[in-house]
Amino acid sequence: MSFDIANVDWKSVVRTVAPALATALGTPLAGVATKVITDALLGEDAPELITEEVLAEAVKSASPDQLIELKKASLQFEADMARLGVDIAKIEAGDRADARQREVLTGDHWTPRVLSGVVTVGFFGILFWILRFGVPEVGSDALLVMLGSLGTAWIGCMTFYFGTTSGSARKTDMIAKMEMNR
Secondary structure, three states, X not given: OOOOHHHOOHHHHHXXXXXXXXXXXXXXXXXXXXXXXXXXXXXXXXXXXXOHHHHHHHHHOOOHHHHHHXXXXXXXXXXXXXXXXXXXXXXXXXXXXXXXXXXXXXXXXXXXXXXXXXXXXXXXXXXXXXXXXXXXXXXXXXXHHHHHHHHHHHHHHHHHHHXXXXXXXXXXXXXXXXXXXX
């Protein structure tokens, strides 16, 4: 079985290669992150109007060299944000706090719990199936995309309930210190 990046969710690729940019996509900094991703992958060939389809195609058709450029751009973006005093993790944490506050205000405690349960059972169920029976020949790409999406959703569920590690904050502090020492 070969791996076909064309069937992978483009946001999963960005989360893996450029986590700071992926985080920014879900914040008010999405426009800046989109521009950085586009510049890294398409450079001067970038179209005037950047749509999600354009981004998806750029990520899916990226060469290894372009993915390295995307990684470099992500590190530079993270350093620039730290230098400007913008804490992307804090913005994202605020978004989670809003979701938790919604749960408190509406009294809807079951929806997040049920969704988290379904995602957890789905993720580990598919993982168990693959480990036990192997990847089927028919529909294997779709199954692996679903597993990746469920894995990402499961991380989101765990982050919603348990927060993120302090590693993100330490990493931002280290980047800021490195920039100051230049």
